[in-house]
Amino acid sequence: MASIDENCDEPLDELLRDVSPSVLTVLVRRGADFAEAEDAVQEALIEAVRVWPADPPRDPKGWLVTVAWRKFLDASRADSARRRREDRVEEEPPPGPVPESDDTLQLYFLCAHPSLTPASAVALTLRAVGGLTTRQIAQAYLVPEATMAQRISRAKRTVSDVRFDQPGDVATVLRVLYLVFNEGYSGDIDLAAEAIRLTRRLAASIDHPEVAGLLALMLLHHARRAARTAPDGGLVPLAEQDRTRWDTATIAEGVGILQAALARDRLGEFQAQAAIAALHADALTVEETDWVQIVEWYDELVALTDSPVVRLNRAVAVGEADGPRAGLAALAELDAALPRHAAVAAYLHERDGNPARAAALYAEAAGKAPNLAERDYLTRQAARLNHR
Missing domain, CATH: 1.10.287 (Helix Hairpins)
Incomplete structure (x- = not known):
């Protein structure tokens, strides 16, 4: 029989990651509890890794659905406390191809459910939709694997009773994916690339x-x-x-x-x-940047969000388009406690010809920096102005 690579352009691990979200969705739609469905899918994936290289299926998704459903039913039957729920689920369907409909969109909605915290929604999305292992997610977020496992388990329990036929909130899904993207890269998993991959898949679904x-x-x-x-x-x-x-x-x-x-x-x-x-x-160069048009887009963004962070970024753009004093005037309307407020003020004061004030603000901003790279940069800026 042909190998997996001969039947499919994707390597085995990529194929499994691509198809597993729709398999999970099928199980949940049939009545499986989300957490138990996810466990069953993971067992089916392990079985696929063992079996497929020597005996690849003609219909990978159908094979996974069949095996995962059997494992779910076996687990349900083995636990007497779940027998009442077993009466509600469908019996094992006859063999045959699984319809090609892609229900992954509903899985995005479920993993980004409003009842979850942002951190839990991100972790569950990476696990259930992205197909990453708990260890990979933990390494990417620089936390112990046990901590991430607990976070994912709590998230799965939270959404287990959520009805799967209700429309989801696209805006919430997008914010979760944006959070993943902003984590960037750490460990073996490139979260920015993973966020792009998942957003591409979402764009293909909606x-x-x-x-x-x-x-x-x-x-x-x-x-x-x-x-x-x-x-x-x-x-x-x-x-x-x-x-x-x-x-x-x-x-x-x-x-x-x-x-x-x-x-x-x-x-x-x-x-x-x-x-x-x-x-x-x-x-092509920083001097060619169309700052006037950028300010206009920030005005649109302020109208859409009224976000203080957007107004902060707009102050920078105003400072470039209309001069640093105009930028400082826009900045004066904002709360000085905003993240990166001191860094923006430092930049605008330096452009306005006040290096002493700018140096002090750069040092202040460095003390509030959210990461080491930003802190080092701001510290160097303060040092550069102090040694003029």
């Missing part, structure tokens, strides 16, 4: 301009990744990046997706953010 907007935003940011860090690992801000290192093919893809989304005239916050990222990507 025709929604904000899904396209988020995918475009991710691609445009990801295209600058190689230029974001110096050889010593230090942070390189956008204005100082070597733009020849930006991935022009990824930028072109992101811009194309964004233009198609904007043409539908249903503007949302991710489309507006992507438009700002596209304007940065379009400038």
